[in-house]
Amino acid sequence: MIDAKDIARKVDAVQELLSVKFGIKRAPLEKMLARAGRRIPKRMQARTRTLIKAQHLAGHPKLAHQIDGQQVAQAYADVTAHLKxxxxxxxxxxxxxxxxxxxxxxxxxxxxxxxxxxxxxxxx
Known part of the structure; x- marks a missing residue:
């Protein structure tokens, strides 16, 4: 099972890459994704939304069991590879x-x- 700290670390890494590559001011990942707009392909936007959803679910102990760790890890790998x-x-x-x-x-x-x-x- 994936924990909230691991998800927070992954989200923070994606936020840092968005900040460096597009010059977007640090904010919640949802807002940064909206500001990036069409500069990010739709498939990568969907993967980033997977991370956002996992971050929201990780904040609730009972809902955290719904997180698919493999899907989150794959989404993180895809998004970071694209941004890098x-x-x-x-x-x-x-x-x-x-x-x-x-x-x-x-x-x-x-x-x-x-x-x-x-x-x-x-x-x-």
């Missing part, structure tokens, strides 16, 4: 490149529209 695989520098670089691409596209569109307008008015 995230490269913060790569995410930052791809976000900056995406922003630069949007700016360049908009700039080209404005220049082409200006040249077409000049041609239509007879200045070119």
């Amino acid at each position: 695989s995230i490269d913060v520098a790569d995410r930052r670089k791809s976000r900056l490149l995406g922003l630069a691409g949007v700016v360049v596209f908009n700039l080209l569109f404005v220049i082409v529209a200006f040249v077409v307008w000049m041609w239509w008015r007879g200045y070119v």
Whole structure:
């Protein structure tokens, strides 16, 4: 059987990884998961909810018997493996490149529209 301290340790480790990888301020795991939003795949969100549910059940001695230790351990392993695989520098670089691409596209569109307008008015 899995005890409340072990679940609390696992939840704390997931909270720490979320804080490091996404820059989310430490809060209850439910709130941190909501703030992470679509940056975490739905399957990992479901696994994280398994940890949240186990944490709630572990607080009640009679309900703690309903916790499936193997399922909690698997969910913890999956979530931590996914979060550890995230490269913060790569995410930052791809976000900056995406922003630069949007700016360049908009700039080209404005220049082409200006040249077409000049041609239509007879200045070119």
